[in-house]
Amino acid sequence: MLSAVSTRTAPPDLWPAPVADRPVDARVELPGSKSVTNRALVLAALAGSPTRVLRPLRARDTELMAGALRALGTGVADGPGGGWEVMPGILHGPTDIDCGLAGTVMRFLPPVATLADGDVRFDGDPHARVRPMATVLDALRALGAQVDDDGRGALPFTVRGTGALRGGEVTVDASASSQFVSGLLLSAARFERGVVVRHVGRPVPSQPHIAMSVAMLRQRGAEVDDSTPDRWVVSPGPLEGGVVEVEPDLSNAAPFLAAALVTGGRVTVPGWPASTTQAGDALRELLTAMGGTVERTPDGLSVSGTGRISGIDVDLHDVGELTPVLAALAALADSPSRLRGIGHLRGHETDRLAALAHEINALGGDARDDEDGLEIRPRPLHGGTFATYADHRIATAGAVLGLAVPGVLVEDIATTGKTLPGFAGLWASALGGTAS
Structure with missing residues (x-):
């Protein structure tokens, strides 16, 4: 059961975080995975035949993607079991795309447009409107597109679609986001010459x-x-429809698996894939390094903790999305932590490094946040907003x-x-020990 803090009154926009008393x-x-779902939707819209997307994530980011593709002329209809049936159509404008705060929408769809x-x-x-977009927009101009952004390199902007794109070779600096590369690759088979994307600059994150x-x-x-480092070639050609089965979102497993370490308990996530490209799979090694016991079971992946958390010194460049939960664990650990290689997180939904430190x-x-990451030294914590x-x-x-600090709002x-509708209810159920 949860401690009394979960019943404290608070303003509507402040959620009393439950404290686990066992x-x-x-x-x-x-x-399902947001990353897989939105890539599947884009590829389905560009395919030559219908696609059935099974067990997709239905959350704000993916609903925005589905809505944007509908606005462009793609049929995206509800299918059995919460899936989507995608029927490619003739892409058209004029139309408006609401990106919300979804990086995959604002960076994957301009090439489609x-x-x-x-x-x-x-x-x-x-x-x-403050998230960087210039890399994508400048790359599209180099490939033959017309884009009007009034020189901002950010939202809002207009892509003046002509029904086709020349494509070819382009050089980008994708050190701020891997989405700059993915966005160009996903549409490239439909470009007249395909695409050759070369990256120059610091290593590409994620x-x-x-x-x-x-x-x-x-x-x-x-x-x-993709045999040459920092170079990706997509040849022009048709894309096939078919059936896409979406894996569970492994990055969204992070707070739940972390709860096992904080409380000295056990959490199992069923359906954990044996092989995956998802960044969240790195949780297996990271949580082990922080004192957890990780094991695969016939049901999925289980993490157990002792209630004692070890500090960690780790490069998270490829798995930066896991940083916030790992930083929370580091603040509750028994020794200092250094989270490195994540300077690019300053350009995400917010400046995540400054936000976490503050x-x-x-x-x-x-x-303390610096150019490359975070240094966290554990100290006794107290409640607050x-x-x-x-x-x-x-x-x-x-x-x-x-979980460990009473009075956190x-x-x-x-x-x-x-990316995870109903989180508060799922969190309460998990802490209550019930299956969710």
Whole structure:
């Protein structure tokens, strides 16, 4: 059962994070991967035959993607069991695309929009207007597209679609986001010359997400050559429809598996794939390093903890989305932690490094952000308001801290609906020991 803090009154936008007064013992079924779902939808819209997407994530980011593709002329209808039936159509404008705060929408769909006949206007939430977009827009111009952004390199902007794109070779600096590369690759088979994307600059972060894009392109029949580091070649050609089965979202497993370490309990996530390109699979090694016991079972992946958390010194460059929950664990650990290689997180939904340092310190912690990452030295924490900056992963970090710190009030827990609808209820069920 949960401690009394879960019943405290608070303003509507402040969620009293439940404190666990016993080890958690839970089986948590997670919805589908956002990353897989949105890539599947884009490829389905560009395919030459219908696609059935099974067990997709139905959350704000994916609903925005589905709505955007409908606006462009693609048929996206509800299918059995919460799936989507996607019927490719003739892409057209003029139309408006609401990106919300979804990086996959604002970076994957401008290349698709070049293939539409007519203007496609993109905009999104206020926070989205500060997310970097110049790399994608400049790359599209180099490949033959017309884009009007008034020189901002950010939302809002208009892609003046002509029904086709020349394509060819382009050089980008994707050191701020792997989505810059994935966005170009996913549409490239429909470009007249395909595409050759070369990266120059610091290493591309979140490489597993590019590997996911490449693997899913190949599954749809595209010819992709990624044999040379920092160079990706997609040949022009048709994409196939078919059936796509979406894996559980492994990154969304992070707060639930972390609860096992914090409370000295056990959490099982069923359906954990034996092989995957998802960044969340790195949780197996990371949580082991922080003191957890990780084992595969016939039912999925189980993590057990002792209630004692070890500090960690680790490079998270390829799996930066796991940083917020790991930072929360580090603040509760018995030794200092250094989370490295994640300077690119300053350009995500918010400046995640500054936000995490500020909010941990506001609860009495000792966290410092620098150009490359975070240094966290554990200190006794106290309750208080934990701001989330409209960032779903910051919100889940607040929930993890609240497990061990009475009186944590998480601002706008509903922002978790970006990728995990119903998080608060799922969290309460997991901590109550019931199957979810």
